[in-house]
Amino acid sequence: xxxxxxxxxxxVAGLAAVIWGLPAAHRLQKPYDIAAALAVLAxxxxxxxxxxxxxxxxxxx
Numbered sequence: 001x002x003x004x005x006x007x008x009x010x011x012v013a014g015l016a017a018v019i020w021g022l023p024a025a026h027r028l029q030k031p032y033d034i035a036a037a038l039a040v041l042a043x044x045x046x047x048x049x050x051x052x053x054x055x056x057x058x059x060x061x
Contacts, residue, residue: 010050
């Protein structure tokens with residue numbers, strides 16, 4: 001069983017975006033809170049993709 005350790009960077013980047021974006025979406029002014037909410041969405045997608053590719057590195061092949 002192969003483990004794709006290089007994809008752990010996606011997990012870390014995704015978690016960082018979620019950790020920054022959740023409080024920022026409530027704290028920032030009106031036009032900037034949308035960017036923070038989109039960062040949270042991108043972070044969730046990156047984290048899920050990173051976990052998937054770490055466990056099954058040949059998923060998209």
